[in-house]
Amino acid sequence: MSVRKTLLGLVAVLVVAAAVVYFQDTHFWYRYVLLQSNDGILPVEGWAGSEFEVRGADGPLLKVADAQTRTISEDALSKVVDYAAARNSTSLLVWHHGQLLVRQHFQGFDADTAIVGKSMAKMVVAVVVGRAIKQGYIASLDEPAASYLFEWQGSEKESITIRHMLQMAAGLEPFYEVSNNPFGRFLRSYIGGQNESTLLHGYSLIDEPGSTYDYSQVVSDLLGLILERSTGMPYGQYLSESLLEPIGAQGGQVMMNRPGGLAHTGCCLLLPSESWLRVGIFLMNGGVIDGQNYLPDGWMKDYLEPSPSNPAMGLHIWLGEPYLERRSWSEVGTPSRFGVLHSEPYLASDLFLFDGNGHQVMYVVPSKGLVALRTGSWTFSTGNEWDNAFIPNTLIRGITPHTMPGNSDLAEQ
Helix, strand or coil, rough: CCCHHHHHHHHHHHHHHHHHHHHHHHHHHHHHHHCCCCCCCCCHHCCCCCCCEECCCCCCCCCEEEECCHHHHHHHHHHHHHHHHHHEEEEEEEEEECCEEEEEECCCCCCCCCCCCCCCHHHHHHHHHHHHHCCCCCCCCCCEEEHCCCCCCHHHHHCCHHHHCCCCCCCCCCCCCCCCCCCCCHHHHHCCCHHHHHHHHHECCCCCCCCCCCCCCHHHHHHHHHHHHHCCCCCCHHHHHHHCCCCCCCCCCEEEECCCCCEEECCCCCCCCCCCCHHHHHHHHEECCCCEEEECCHHCCCCCCCCCCCECCCCCCCEEEEEEEECCCCCCCCCCCEEECCCCCCCCCCCEEECCCCCCCEEEHHCCCEEEEECCCCCCCCCCCHHHHHHHHHHHHCCCCCCCCCCHHHHHH
């Protein structure tokens, strides 16, 4: 009888302990189960109830140019449309010299469908940091992050600057791990409903800031926390007021760790395809709208300066050079057997790109007045491997010799 009571007591203790662990972070455990049941991929519904609505502008969509005014050959445009359609795409948009030349959607998507940009969200948060510097909320790129992440004050992390974070060179322990451990920092920082402590304290400083590259969602999410603390606004609100509304973009959603919590600025921004494109046009124009510069003086130079720790990374933005046949997000400056295929170098040395999981990619080529966006997911069918050079190079080769540059300013659309 005493053995039975002991066992029942142990079971009761375990049940109570499990309940305590569960109720400490119900959002985490819900997402963890979804993650395990979806081959390690968290579906959008994992964030249900934690969405923050991001307002946008109320203006009309960009008009697709008439065939007779297009500045890229029909052959080139048809090739890139066919290429995207055959490779699990959801949208393809092409902008050239002030005109929208292609707007194609696939798989039931349309111009109003909010698209999860995956790591393209990282590229957006960098632009929003630029806006915060321009508006005086953040002093400069070289300001210590601890000015806003006050939990780091008095620690060795005080030496990390905002520039280091934007260069993916904060010096923190690596973020990505192959781990399903529900108590490990990787999953806790990614899907936890109470992940601020893990982001701030779970990763020790192991390298001199600026010296070592690590593609880290922790750093991108902490940039969102810096923006919230510096502006006094939720990230989604400041994103809307500082960027989406000025460029005339539609709104969407940004996912939070919990309702009223911290935005996932490193992964989980949903915007319609044209909104993503408009961010690219804004950057192609150097941050100028209707003659007014919306970014700090010298921003584009800093933005596109190769990081000392990775020559293919600017300030949270991918650079088109140096050329490697395969480029991996984890070690882009070195050859990789497993990276994304580049069958040839990009045909414009100033090309830079947004790039997210599943080949969600936006190419920006200021010298050509060109922005091209492809959204979708991985393609695994035989012979259909994604070639990151195909779309931009096909479009550049297709630019007609008689092209006359038009006004590409967003304010004129």
